[in-house]
Amino acid sequence: MVAGRHSQEERGLRRRAFLLAVAAATTPLALHANARDVPVRFGLTPVFLDDHAGFLRDWRKYLEARLGRPVQFVQRGSYREISDMLRRDKLDFGWVCGYPFVRFRRQWRLLAVPLYHGKPLYRSYLIVPAAETTTQSILDLRGKVFAFSDPDSNSGFLYANYRLAQAGERPAGFFSKSFFTWAHRKVVEAVAAGLAQGGSVDGYVWDTLEKFSPEVTRRTRVADRSPEFGFPPLVARGSVTREEIDTMRRVLLGMAGDSEGQELLEQLNLEGFAPGSEGLFDGIDRMMKAVNRFNHVPAA
Amino acid sequence: MFRLRDLSFRYKIPLRGSLLVVVTALLVTASLMFREYDALRGDLIASSAGMARLLAKTLVTPLVHDDVWRAFEIVNSPFHTSGRGVEPQAAEMVTVLDARSRVYVSTQPARYPMLADPVRANRDFGALEHAIAHYREFEPATVEMPDSDKLYVVTPIVADGVLLGTLVMGYSKSAFVPRFYAIASRAAAVTLLVIAVLLPASWYWAQRFARPLAELAQSMGQVSARIPDDDEVRVEQSRDELGQVGAAYKAMLKELREKESLKREIVVSERLAAVGRLTAGIAHEINNPLGGMLNAINTFKRHGGADAMRSRTLSLLERGLLQIRDTVAALLVEARVESHPLSRQDIEDTRTLVLADAHAKSACVDWENDIVGTVPIASTLVRQILINLMLNAVQAVGENGNVSCRVYRDSRELHIEVVNDGAHIAPERMGYLFEPFVSERAGGHGIGLWVTYQIVRQLRGDIAVASEPDDTRFHVSLPLERQVA
Numbered sequence: 048m049v050a051g052r053h054s055q056e057e058r059g060l061r062r063r064a065f066l067l068a069v070a071a072a073t074t075p076l077a078l079h080a081n082a083r084d085v086p087v088r089f090g091l092t093p094v095f096l097d098d099h100a101g102f103l104r105d106w107r108k109y110l111e112a113r114l115g116r117p118v119q120f121v122q123r124g125s126y127r128e129i130s131d132m133l134r135r136d137k138l139d140f141g142w143v144c145g146y147p148f149v150r151f152r153r154q155w156r157l158l159a160v161p162l163y164h165g166k167p168l169y170r171s172y173l174i175v176p177a178a179e180t181t182t183q184s185i186l187d188l189r190g191k192v193f194a195f196s197d198p199d200s201n202s203g204f205l206y207a208n209y210r211l212a213q214a215g216e217r218p219a220g221f222f223s224k225s226f227f228t229w230a231h232r233k234v235v236e237a238v239a240a241g242l243a244q245g246g247s248v249d250g251y252v253w254d255t256l257e258k259f260s261p262e263v264t265r266r267t268r269v270a271d272r273s274p275e276f277g278f279p280p281l282v283a284r285g286s287v288t289r290e291e292i293d294t295m296r297r298v299l300l301g302m303a304g305d306s307e308g309q310e311l312l313e314q315l316n317l318e319g320f321a322p323g324s325e326g327l328f329d330g331i332d333r334m335m336k337a338v339n340r341f342n343h344v345p346a347a
Numbered sequence: 348m349f350r351l352r353d354l355s356f357r358y359k360i361p362l363r364g365s366l367l368v369v370v371t372a373l374l375v376t377a378s379l380m381f382r383e384y385d386a387l388r389g390d391l392i393a394s395s396a397g398m399a400r401l402l403a404k405t406l407v408t409p410l411v412h413d414d415v416w417r418a419f420e421i422v423n424s425p426f427h428t429s430g431r432g433v434e435p436q437a438a439e440m441v442t443v444l445d446a447r448s449r450v451y452v453s454t455q456p457a458r459y460p461m462l463a464d465p466v467r468a469n470r471d472f473g474a475l476e477h478a479i480a481h482y483r484e485f486e487p488a489t490v491e492m493p494d495s496d497k498l499y500v501v502t503p504i505v506a507d508g509v510l511l512g513t514l515v516m517g518y519s520k521s522a523f524v525p526r527f528y529a530i531a532s533r534a535a536a537v538t539l540l541v542i543a544v545l546l547p548a549s550w551y552w553a554q555r556f557a558r559p560l561a562e563l564a565q566s567m568g569q570v571s572a573r574i575p576d577d578d579e580v581r582v583e584q585s586r587d588e589l590g591q592v593g594a595a596y597k598a599m600l601k602e603l604r605e606k607e608s609l610k611r612e613i614v615v616s617e618r619l620a621a622v623g624r625l626t627a628g629i630a631h632e633i634n635n636p637l638g639g640m641l642n643a644i645n646t647f648k649r650h651g652g653a654d655a656m657r658s659r660t661l662s663l664l665e666r667g668l669l670q671i672r673d674t675v676a677a678l679l680v681e682a683r684v685e686s687h688p689l690s691r692q693d694i695e696d697t698r699t700l701v702l703a704d705a706h707a708k709s710a711c712v713d714w715e716n717d718i719v720g721t722v723p724i725a726s727t728l729v730r731q732i733l734i735n736l737m738l739n740a741v742q743a744v745g746e747n748g749n750v751s752c753r754v755y756r757d758s759r760e761l762h763i764e765v766v767n768d769g770a771h772i773a774p775e776r777m778g779y780l781f782e783p784f785v786s787e788r789a790g791g792h793g794i795g796l797w798v799t800y801q802i803v804r805q806l807r808g809d810i811a812v813a814s815e816p817d818d819t820r821f822h823v824s825l826p827l828e829r830q831v832a
Contacts, residue, residue, distance in 0.1 A: 192460070192461045192462070194416070223461075223462055224415070224461055224462055226413070226414070226415035226416055227414075227416065228416040229416065233416060237416060237419070240419075240456055241456040241457040241460075242415070242416075242419055242452070242456040242461070
């Protein structure tokens with residue numbers, strides 16, 4: 048494991064040298080990656096409610112004050128874009144899902160895991176319109192229209208696929224139609240509007256929505272809850288220095304320790320951040336492999 | 348039962364005026380609404396066609412990528428433009444159909460579920476199929492449902508000449524209702540205002556118009572019982588229809604009055620004629636035996652011896668019989684008396700006769716004799732008429748009363764007018780004035796006027812009486828005898 052990571056780091060270093068050489072010709076700023084005025088690029092995905100601009104501004108200011116460097120949040124329409132940017136060193140850090148993490152864990156390093164209800168764990172919810180009272184499991188939704196959040200989401204896609212695969216089904220044949228909303232919040236909205244008769248959603252997002260805007264969640268019903276998985280982690284690209292990772296981790300973990308940080312955590316509906324361990328995501332890893340086997344996808 | 352047309356003009360005219368205002372307001376409002384509807388419809392079609400083009404363009408990528416959620420967000424975007432409520436021209440429903448005319452996505456997913464046949468949810472879509480099948484130049488088409496209040500704008504979603512799907516936007520015409528409501532309430536306010544101004548005015552006009560009519564109607568209602576006098580009837584002094592009706596009514600009243608008095612005169616003269624025939628008949632029947640009886644008494648007196656008792660008795664009988672003869676002779680007016688034509692002197696002789704009576708009562712007699720030469724009328728009869736009238740007049744006046752007499756002629760008639768200022772004749776006596784034995788005067792037979800009347804009638808003349816307090820006037824007119832003139 049350690050050897051593996053070492054070689055990964057070496058690969059990353061080699062690659063970084065190459066990228067630096069390319070960047071030197073194009074962007075002079077890249078030469079001063081560690082300079083104090085070069086922003087930290089932080090990629091965000093809809094694993095949390097990333098559409099509150101006010102909260103992001105406050106959090107950015109908090110991080111900048113603690114890091115002593117500018118922070119730049121980067122948001123994209125899908126998980127994959129953030130994953131790609133992380134993998135291509137366009138970002139320094141990212142808050143991603145456990146599913147991409149288990150796929151790219153060799154290229155990334157675990158920065159921190161949020162603590163939800165005191166644990167670095169969450170569940171996937173199967174939701175249906177509130178008026179519909181019969182569905183107990185995703186297998187009851189044959190022939191219906193189903194909403195996924197993102198094809199790279201564990202709670203919003205992988206888990207549902209895993210359940211279907213266990214029953215020998217694939218979404219394309221099982222549902223009359225399925226679609227992606229590219230955000231957990233929008234899965235809730237799609238089911239609430241009746242556009243979809245079922246949806247797979249991040250339990251933490253659903254709980255948080257219920258807390259802050261219950262008028263949407265009230266129109267949905269949680270029909271099934273998954274076992275606990277590792278909470279979507281914060282990761283660093285492989286080429287970020289240990290020092291930078293430590294600094295960032297210290298700041299994140301310290302949020303629970305001061306009132307300003309606690310206020311931000313409250314808005315996130317989280318208790319804090321923990322260092323976490325890769326073992327948290329073994330469950331997701333197993334599901335990914337099982338689904339890939341079922342779909343005859345060769346192991347990565 | 349009360350009927351509207353029985354209502355008085357006082358109320359009918361203001362009511363009709365108000366009705367006219369309301370009808371006018373309704374017509375104006377209706378035409379405004381019609382225009383507004385046209386304008387709104389035009390606006391709606393123009394704005395929705397623009398919106399439809401924009402949405403159809405935006406929907407191309409989601410349809411190509413089969414991005415249901417993105418399409419859902421796009422079709423919902425027009426609904427989030429206004430913060431409060433739905434704008435009057437906002438679509439009620441937006442639905443995207445795929446290339447096979449199944450529901451792809453809709454703003455009302457519960458009614459139009461994905462992949463469903465939209466006709467099952469809304470029969471209007473059946474009619475839309477036709478429009479979809481006949482797109483012209485891939486432009487938005489407006490389809491109006493004849494039997495519902497819906498209006499649809501159907502727009503093809505086209506990429507590179509390939510039809511990917513159809514955008515259907517449904518509008519409700521009932522969105523116009525609040526606008527219509529505003530127009531109608533404004534019209535109602537103006538109507539009320541106009542009525543508030545016109546009602547008192549038309550009320551006043553109606554009063555002015557109806558009052559003379561009502562008075563005429565009331566007056567006419569009384570005619571059968573009693574003919575009203577001219578000064579009781581108030582009519583409009585104008586040349587309009589009301590004035591004409593009033594004038595005609597007055598003329599009619601006048602004719603009625605004349606007819607009435609003529610009728611009374613005829614009754615009186617017919618009665619007098621009947622009485623005349625009766626008295627003449629009786630007088631003849633009495634005269635024959637009477638003559639015989641008087642002859643017998645004469646004969647007896649001459650040849651019957653001179654018994655004192657017998658001659659006293661016979662004398663008594665003779666006086667009685669003579670009195671009967673005088674009375675009968677008086678009643679039996681005989682106009683066929685041979686007489687010389689009337690001369691001025693005949694009138695003057697009569698004056699001398701009457702003056703004696705007048706002096707006895709200290710009455711003043713004013714005498715005017717206009718006769719010159721002779722008049723072709725029997726003088727005896729004229730003198731008798733004149734004496735009768737003058738003696739009556741003298742008796743009617745009190746001490747120092749005034750009596751006047753005027754005798755004059757024109758080319759056709761002789762006129763005698765006798766006036767006194769004594770007690771006047773009561774109207775109820777007028778009808779019986781010329782009948783015999785009706786005199787209320789003590790000491791008279793009451794046949795003076797009867798005889799006068801008979802003579803005048805036999806001379807084919809006319810006698811008229813007009814009596815007011817202090818002025819009782821007898822007027823006799825006698826036609827002149829032609830053969831002499």
